[in-house]
Amino acid sequence: MQLRKVTAVAATALVLSVTATACGGGGKDSSGSGSGGGKIKIGIKFDQPGLGLKQPNGTYAGFDVDVATYVAGKLGYKPGQIEWVETKSADRENALARGDVKFIAATYSITDERKQKVDFAGPYLLAHQDLLVKKDSTISKGTDLNGKKLCSVTGSTSAQNVQKTIAPKADLRKYSGYSECIAGLQSGAVDALTTDDSILAGFAAQDRYKGQFKLAGLKLSNENYGIGVKKGDSATVTKINSALTSMVSDGAWQKAVTKNFGPADYKNEPAPKIGVIVK
Known part of the structure; x- marks a missing residue:
């Protein structure tokens, strides 16, 4: 009889211990508070200098990284609790x-198409399709591209957009990545590179390219960057x-813009209003 009482007490203690562990003791936090030593997984690009780049030392840098880190902080996560995932x-x-x-x-x-599949916060940056050219280039408007070699990456619609709207006689050259386009622009193999101005500014701001390129400032489209x-x-x-x-009100947004795009003399738009999409 005494043995049964002891066994019952032990069983009760075991149940309470398991319950306490399940309710709070150091498991991954999914509430967004960041408490309990949990982590948060955030998707970024790994190959876009100035925006989302995995550096040789294993750290991550860029405007998107800075924005995501700030947001995670407001959700209760410290930088060490962030797990970056290439998306x-x-x-x-x-x-x-x-x-x-x-x-x-x-x-x-x-x-509109993407909003059928995901929800968006933001926008947090208004970018535009633009051209990147050499610093001494005379290309300043789309029509100057007629007969010139225009680079974009395979699968992108940016170059076709230029050809359709402002330079029908542009000579399109498709490379596998923006790094190849930049190298072609540097060597003279192409005369201009087109994609979002923020992406162009990020590449141009790299130490090895500083002072070599400039943005044409054409603003061929409006790209409202949101957080998916x-x-x-x-x-x-x-x-x-x-x-x-x-982030906008305390100055951290502008600081991140200047840090990541400043070397390319990027004329960024003011911080967009949350929920306002510029068509």
Whole structure:
């Protein structure tokens, strides 16, 4: 009889111990508070200087990285609790749907088509399609591109947009990546490179290219960069929008712009208003 009482007490203690562990003791936090030593997974690009770049020493740098780090901080996560996940353009919607990441900050333009699959916070940057040319280039408007070699990456519609709208006789050259286009521009193999001005500024701001290139300032399109969140997660969208508002008001947003794009003399737009999409 005495043995049964002791066994019952021990069983009760075991149940209480397991319950306490399950409720709070150091497991991954999914509430967004960052408490309990949890981590947060954030999607970024790994190959875009000035925006999202994995550096040789294993650290990450760029405007998107700075924005995401600030937002994570407002959600309760310290930099050491962030796990960066590479999210290529073609896999961004799937990564959110699978729950691979909590949110994505990766030159992710807000479009009606994408809003059918994911929710967006922001926008946090208004970019434009532009041209990058050599510092001494006389190219200043789209029509100057007729007969000139225009580079863009395979699969991009940027070069076709230039050819369709302002320079029908531009000689399109497609490379596998922007790094190859930049190298071609440096060597003279191409006369101009086109994509979002923020991406162009990021590449031009690299130490090895400083002072060699300039943006033409054509503003051929409006690209509203947003932070992608899993469809239906309105609570996270609200929290991120609040964080972005704080980042602008306390000066951290402009500081990040200057740090990451300044060397390319990037004439950025003012911080966009949250929820306002520029068509």
